[in-house]
Amino acid sequence: MTLSLAATHAKGKFATDKIFGASAAANQDAAQYGKDKVVNATIGAILDDKEALVCLPTVEKVYRNLPINEVINYAPIAGLPEFLETATALAFGDNRPAAYTSAVATSGGSGVIHHTIANYTEIGDTLLTSDWYWGPYKVLCQDALRKLDTYTLFDEKQNFNSKSFESKVNELLTKQDSLVTIINTPAHNPTGYSLSDSEWDNVLEVLKTAAKDQSKRVILLVDIAYIDYAGEKNACRTFMKKFGNLPDNLLIILGFSMSKGYTMYGQRTGAMIGISPNKDVVREFADINQFTSRATWSNINRGCMRLLATIYHDKAILTQVEKERNEYYNMIRDRSDIFVREAKAANLHMLPYIAGFFLTVPANNPDAVCDKLHEDHIFAVPLAKGIRIAVCAVPSFKITGMAAKMAQAMADVDR
Structure with a gap:
């Protein structure tokens, strides 16, 4: 019997997170095979086409120019x-x-x-x-x-x-x-x-x-x-x-x-x-x-x-921030358009996507499909009833072909 000093309502709490777990697996795969070989569709943040984390340039500039007392107080x-x-x-x-x-x-x-x-x-x-x-x-x-x-x-x-x-x-x-x-x-x-x-x-x-x-x-x-x-x-x-x-x-x-x-x-x-x-x-x-x-x-x-x-x-700064943000909105839109178009061609059923960082493909066995995708060095987040794709984080050249590989992985798992 393991000793526990936790309060009754706290016993057994343990933080597991499929999102961070999937991301860690993608990073491990990239370390072994090279980042260029890996599609990491787990990250809920904007990555540019070089897969670098995005900070809106004007936001960064304003932040770095704040008086230090406004930062630390x-x-x-x-x-x-x-x-x-x-x-x-x-x-x-x-x-x-x-x-x-x-x-x-x-x-x-x-x-x-x-x-x-x-x-x-x-x-x-x-x-x-x-x-x-x-x-x-x-x-x-x-x-x-x-x-x-x-x-x-x-x-x-x-x-x-x-x-x-x-x-x-x-x-x-x-x-x-x-x-x-x-x-x-x-x-x-x-x-x-x-x-x-x-x-x-x-x-x-x-x-x-x-x-x-x-x-x-x-x-x-x-x-x-x-x-x-x-x-x-x-x-x-x-x-x-x-x-x-x-x-x-x-x-x-x-x-x-x-x-x-x-x-x-x-x-x-x-x-x-x-x-x-x-x-x-x-x-x-x-x-x-x-x-x-x-x-x-x-x-x-x-x-x-x-x-x-x-x-x-x-207002000049706000306008510039909105302009920069809109450029990334369009980048994400371009990525999602590729996936949606190729999913349709591959007869891969998607949930209705309007906009945003993520899209989702329903699956009977999401964990097994995600494991199968790992063979193609594709990493996504398994949910209870489907698979989440972070189009915000995957450059367009890596989005291309992804839907067809997902369709094949699902067919293999469901066979």
Whole structure:
């Protein structure tokens, strides 16, 4: 018997991550056979065509020119006021809803999810997301002594499955008084799907109907981590206008992150933005989430908060950042176009891809298919029901031919 001093609820916790595991295997293969021979489609960050990690040049320049005291000093627990105003403005673009809002700085997008779970669900509650989801959602729930359930993301026509969503919302609200639903859109991880405006109407109609029971608390967390690579900046934000004039007991939370849009991945800087028609609700939102920040990480990265505010308040700099980002958006789009076109030619079924860092191929035995792909020095991330391809990280010349090899690997495994 192994000695354990852990608390009862902590016994058996062990951090395993298929994404980092697959990436480590790719790196090991590259060390043995050469980087040029290996396709590493595991990395959730932008790599250029030389497979170097991308930092937007103007972002780097502004960051390196910050005064050292702005880089090393503590920040207010809630976040720098200029950062909070900037994050809110950038999150909404020209589509700010008719509602009260409040923002609290977080340790990246993960911090938004952490605080939402901690402050808007009861211990033992179940949260809801789609059956295709970013794995850490479940880890964050489990660590907070909550559970995660899923609805079926796509219907038979490969559109958002409103019926499954409605069924799960109603089912969970018969068992508990509060429900947090997480929707990652636009440019969903791992599929690259984005909800249409009409699909958003269906989502909000389901939640507004659920909120007619005044004893229920309905919270929708919209994870917008990839929104800056989802298309034209205002066109991909039109759904946010719909967050105005909602019921008082329906709270919307936007999860803003600097990781992808500003290539500040490891700097762990984000913000949670609460949206409500009720002033008391947004005041409470600020109070309880600041408290949880103090109890979790104290305060976050001051330098990165100052970076965002500096960029936003100089329109020439902001324009240049957006221009550079758009170049990488187009690069990712070109890569995904190659894969989608070749997948169609190879009769390789994909989940519907609109935009973003990732696309996904359903598979009966994802782990076995990924193992088979290793024979061709191709590394991807096996999910529960499919395989995630990080088109953000694979140069176009390595994307070419990849779909056909995946189709062959799947045929070999299913034979």
